Amino acid sequence: MINTTFLTNTLAMLQDGHAVDTHAPAVSHAVSQASEVGTGPKWILLIIGLPMLTTLLCGLYAMLGNKTKLPAWTTVAGAGIAFIATLVMYMSFDGTPYTVHAFDWIQIHFGEKSMVANFSFYIDTLTIYWMLFVTGLATLIALYASEYMSHDLGTSYCRFFGAFGLFVFSMACLVMGDNLLMLYLGWEGVGLCSYLLIGYFYKKPEAVAAAKKAFIVNRIGDLGLALGVYLTFVHFGTLEYAVLFSDPTLLGYIESAKVGNFEAIPAIAQWIPLLFMVGAFGKSAQFPLYVWLPDAMEGPTPVSALIHAATMVTAGVYLIARTYPVFLTSEHALPIVAWVGTITALLSATIAMAQFDIKRIMAYSTVSQLGYMFAGLGLLTTTGAAFHVLTHAFFKALLFLACGAVMHGFAGQLDLRKLSGVAWMKGWGIVGVTMLVGCMNLAGLPYITSGFYSKDMILAEAFITPGYAMIGWILVFTAILTAYYTFRVYFRVFVGPEHAEPGDEHHDDDHEFHPHPPGWAINTVLITLACASMLAISLAYIDKAEHHGWAGSMISQSTASFHSPYAEAAHHAHIEHTEMHAVDGPVGHAAPGTVFGMDAHTGMIIVSGLGAIFGVLVAAFFHGPKGWQGLFLGGRTEAAKCRMDSVAKRFGPIPKMAENKWYVDEIYMAILVTPLRIISHIFHWIDKLLIDGLVNLFGFLPRLLAWILKPSQSGVLQGYAVSMAGGVTILLLVVFVIILQGGAA
Amino acid sequence: MDTIISPIALYLICVLGAIGIAVALPRRNKALEITGGLVFAAAIGLAVLVLGLNATESGQPLPNYFFYPFAILALGASARMITHPRPVYSALYFILTIIASCGMYLLLSAEFMAFALVIIYAGAILITYLFVIMLATQAPSSASEQFIDETDSIAREPVISCVIGFVLLAILTTAMFRGVSDLPAASHPELAQDSVLLNLPAKVERILDRAGQLEEGERLLRNDDGTAAIDIVNRTITIENSDLHTTRTLGPDQWPDKLVAGNLDRLGYNLMHDHPMTIEIAGIILLMAMLGAVVLARKHIELEEDLKATQARKLGESMSGGNA
């Protein structure tokens, strides 16, 4: 159904030339604000157009046989200008969302209904928030990759940056699109680029397998998303955000959901968020669809940093945030999201504890942190989730890039049993420091890291929203584990006695191995990201009282906002501790927001802070080197062995199982892949024997016919005469018997 | 008239005939051939019997006996013709078949055709066949006098051919015997071919003249359309006197005896009057056949032969020059 209000408003604005003034920070007003959407300036299209242009240029470079770093500089320039445009977009944003129309794409009108999905872009605070870090990180990582990939100059280099640009374009479509179909386009596009980039080293079978795995597992999620999009169209009659989020039916559902009356909402509408959720799980690597992310480390490190740490995997979070109103209408969607996120966080943290490949550890850590974000979404704090996305983007990219620098410099060596004391080697100082900053953020050391603030927001919310205390404690435990495994990496690889064994890419056996410290590009990017991680702390303090930080102020003005009545209650509780409102929620009279008798936020600061420090100390004890570098706790004297080895043996088979990822991949193989393979073999044989056989039979029939008829062409006159005479006889017989007899009868 | 011959008997005859011929066709085992011939003879006998008996049963007076000998002769001779291993004997048996056919033609009041058949077919065509047989067969040496070429001594697929042939025969005769009207009686007025005399005024005049019926200056009256003014039924002739422009009619008692049109007249008139173009075409066909035969069967003279011819001529000249 076409929302005529939206159209008339747009037309009015076009005529008037200025946006309608609506500053209404209250809850559902933010949702209905979507109906009053203006049209934006056309230079916004630069953000989407420039990456596409860089892709095309890289293709051109490849055709021309370019062997310089020009593709990299082109991409950096394109992404950089896109970032500047995003900044300008942010500065010039006056609070009203607007649409920028590129061209008409799908306009199908049938009878009263219509499906409209144009190539247009919807800019509101959520979009700007996301695009800022997407374009920023894209620029930085492109700069990093210019040096990292420089040993591969030529067509491969152009191919890398072409896919890179395409990725940025797809991500922009995903985030900035104004309808679900544009989101889906971007979704598929990032999946494609992920495949292309993971499989960049296409001559390596493991890389190819990993690329296929990523694509296929993503596809499973995409199915859910596609079904969700279909159902949205079927039920609400539209795909555009502006129309959807001002649809009175949807608003009615939200109202019913707020009072807990879920029976009034039809089942179809409740299924839509569940299907979207499946899509988000696939793209953001949650249980059970997370298996592709660790394998995706086969791709080059810039790819891991950009796609699998900062941008693509946050697409799932973005989806849920963007379609939050729809999620609110389902009774079970958000709880499922919360629980799945929590389970994923715990599971992957345990796996990360037992891995030896530092990039793998970081990959599992990504999965774990994404679990945190999903838990945040499920706990009704989109602000917390979004802020964690931002901080995680910075420090995880930083961590990956630092690991990449190590890999790059040590000829592909990533095993933490073979590296030690890297930070003290010549030229590796910056890498060491930035790595420390990143690890601290990931661990969430209190007050001095931005990661702490974002994680704390989520943890606190777990105790504020009733019924999720269990999630909260699990997440706290996982935070301790996170601190442990993060600093395990740091204490093993970066400090301690200097030791380095070259990796697989070391080719000259007679040539002595020298580690190759990173150049200016890598160092610059690492420093920038470290600074960004630290500066993000400030974001937590902007607008802190009103909106829980700058992120909150951005999110609350978009459709992703939802001020839970429980949060409001806790807010009041924070100010006046004793005056708490008992809220009539679906869980009954609970006294929300207490942790050990304290207000949730305060309690969490203490608990998570202590937990993080505890995790660091444990890591130092087991893995740290002797002396001050190991905080005077450690006893490691060489790279390969540490105290953990003897302890791990006492736990029996459990560490081994954790190291083998709890055999999840093997279970999938047995349950899903092998039966499918068997079925496919069966079908192959059916196809070969039955269908091919049938077709071949048709091809064989003329030959058979010819073989039967050939003897009649004997060349002998009398043979032909016999046939002729026989034919005449038979004809006469037929005529005589049938016709004459019939006539006589 | 209903079926002259019951279908079962007819088919039995056909089956017997088929077996007989199939066995009798040239094969390695000569004794079997004789057996086959006997079977075939039995078939013919059965046919004759059935046809003859049927005729008597219907209460008719004595049948026309002469048909049966000729028929038996024709069938037997043709059977022997196709089964005899030696080609010359085949040709001779064929001549016998022709003679039998000739007899049946006579029975059917086609006298001219009967004799024409013998003269042309037996006399010309078959002789040509015999010449070619002689030409194409090597004279057997004394050692291999009894040797018959494999070409002739073994028949090719006798069974299927006989089956096809006799099934065809069964079909044709079944249709035939469903009821065919009798031949018109010999005394049928139309059979009397005198009516053609109307169209032959010159002949009538000649006969009248020979019979002495015509006076001086008299001639036969011709009608307006050119036909002779004679009445066949009442047997009257009208004669006109061209000088005196009078006519007189001759009565039936003055009908000359020789004024009878025979089969030949009728046939000739029909041929010339009704099928003139066909005659021309037949002539052309024969011409083409002659030319074709000459062209096909001639030998190509090689160049050496030309030299030989000139040499022979020179030799002849020298010889004649020597003599002279």
Next chain:
Amino acid sequence: MDHLLHSTQLAQLAFPEAVPAVTMAHYLFVSAAMFVMGLIGFLTRRNMIVMFLCTELMFQAAGLALIAFGRHHLGADGQTFVIFVLCVAAAEAAMALALVVLLFRHKETLSAQAWKELNG
């Protein structure tokens, strides 16, 4: 000429067809049987000359049938047509024998089986 006419009359008297107990069907039966035997001979004999002889037999049979029908319909057309059949048979015989001679020259055998190069 008179003698001829007279002998014709005699012939007709000598062969009385007083009763048509022998119908046209009898003659047609003989004609059909002769035709079929000619057909069988053509299909079974390998000697080319004998094969053509059998075709002549088939012509014969056709002629007999024509005469019988002519007698039935009491016109002279049957006999006229037999004259033409005779013409054609003669022409055909001439051509056939010329071909046989030609073929015999090439392969020194009269077997029709020898000529099967157009087989497939």
